[in-house]
Amino acid sequence: MKLGETTDVTVTFVVDNYADVFAPSKPGVERYGSDRKPLLAEHGLSIYLRLGSEGHEVLLDAGHTNVAVPHNLPLLEIEPKDVDEMVISHGHRDHTGSVVEFLRMRGERTPVVVHPDAFLQRWRVLTDGSREGPWQESAEAWQQAGANMVYVEGPRQLANGCLVTGEIPRRTGFERVSDRLFYSDGGKLIADLIKDDQAIVVNAKGKGLVVITGCAHSGIVNTVLYAQEVSGVESVHAVIGGFHLCDANEETMQRSIQALKGVAPRLIMPAHCSGFEATRRFAAEMPEEFVRSAVGTTLKF
Numbered sequence: 001m002k003l004g005e006t007t008d009v010t011v012t013f014v015v016d017n018y019a020d021v022f023a024p025s026k027p028g029v030e031r032y033g034s035d036r037k038p039l040l041a042e043h044g045l046s047i048y049l050r051l052g053s054e055g056h057e058v059l060l061d062a063g064h065t066n067v068a069v070p071h072n073l074p075l076l077e078i079e080p081k082d083v084d085e086m087v088i089s090h091g092h093r094d095h096t097g098s099v100v101e102f103l104r105m106r107g108e109r110t111p112v113v114v115h116p117d118a119f120l121q122r123w124r125v126l127t128d129g130s131r132e133g134p135w136q137e138s139a140e141a142w143q144q145a146g147a148n149m150v151y152v153e154g155p156r157q158l159a160n161g162c163l164v165t166g167e168i169p170r171r172t173g174f175e176r177v178s179d180r181l182f183y184s185d186g187g188k189l190i191a192d193l194i195k196d197d198q199a200i201v202v203n204a205k206g207k208g209l210v211v212i213t214g215c216a217h218s219g220i221v222n223t224v225l226y227a228q229e230v231s232g233v234e235s236v237h238a239v240i241g242g243f244h245l246c247d248a249n250e251e252t253m254q255r256s257i258q259a260l261k262g263v264a265p266r267l268i269m270p271a272h273c274s275g276f277e278a279t280r281r282f283a284a285e286m287p288e289e290f291v292r293s294a295v296g297t298t299l300k301f
Contacts, residue, residue, distance in 0.1 A: 175218070
C-alpha cells in the first residue's frame with residue numbers, strides 16, 4: 001500500500017554535534033543565526049518534525065545529556081505540550097539523554113514509539129579486551145516520567161504521509177554493524193545487531209520521500225531502500241540525519257556514496273555520527289544536493 005502525501009513539512013535539528021551561527025540560509029534551509037541566544041551542541045541527535053496543515057508534531061530522539069534538549073527547545077520556539085509523540089530511533093545513550101526531561105516538560109502522558117530492543121543492557125568491547133558499559137535504558141523510568149510505551153518492530157504510521165520503519169532489513173552486504181557491540185543476556189555477551197534501529201519516512205507532496213535517520217546502524221543505503229519499499233514511493237527527495245559512516249572502511253564509504261547518488265535525492269544532510277571524511281566526500285561528490293548540518297537548522301519541504 002502506498003504511503004499518502006503530506007504538506008508543509010518542517011524538520012528542525014534540536015540537537016546535533018555541530019553549531020555554526022555563520023552558516024548561511026538559503027531557500028528551504030533556515031539557519032539559527034548569531035543574533036539569537038546560543039544553542040547547545042553535543043555528541044547526540046534530536047530532530048523535531050511538524051507535518052501537514054493539521055500540524056502533527058513529532059520529536060525524534062533526545063540528545064546525549066539531560067541539558068541540551070531542555071535548553072534548546074524554548075530557543076527554537078518548540079512547545080513540548082504541542083508535541084504529539086516521541087520516536088526513539090534506537091536505545092543508545094546519545095539519542096536518549098533527555099527522554100525523561102522532555103516527558104516531564106510535556107507534563108502529560110505521551111506516546112513513545114520504540115523498539116523493545118532499545119532496553120537491552122549494552123556493552124562495547126575494545127581492542128584490548130576491556131569493556132565499556134553497561135548502559136541500559138529503563139522503560140519503567142520513562143513510564144514514570146509520562147511515557148505511554150508504543151512498542152514497534154515493523155512499520156507503523158505516525159500521521160498522514162508519515163511512518164516509522166521499525167526494524168530495517170540488512171540487504172546490501174557492504175554495510176555492517178560493528179563487531180565490538182554486544183548486549184548481555186543472562187550474563188552472556190551476544191553480538192548486538194542493533195535491531196532496534198529505525199527511521200522516520202515522510203512523503204512530501206509533489207516531492208517524494210524525506211528519510212530521517214537517527215544513526216542508520218542498519219546502513220544508510222539499507223535504510224533508504226527500505227523506506228522506498230515500505231512507503232511504496234520510489235522518488236527520494238531528501239536523506240537527513242546520522243549516516244554512521246564515522247568508522248566505515250573505504251569500500252563501505254564509497255559504495256554508500258555511490259548508491260545514494262544513484263537514488264538521486266535533491267537534498268542530502270549527513271549529521272551527527274556521519275563522520276568528517278564521509279561528510280567531506282558527500283559535499284565533494286554531491287555539491288548541489290549537500291547541506292552542512294548544524295544545530296538549529298530548519299528544513300522546509
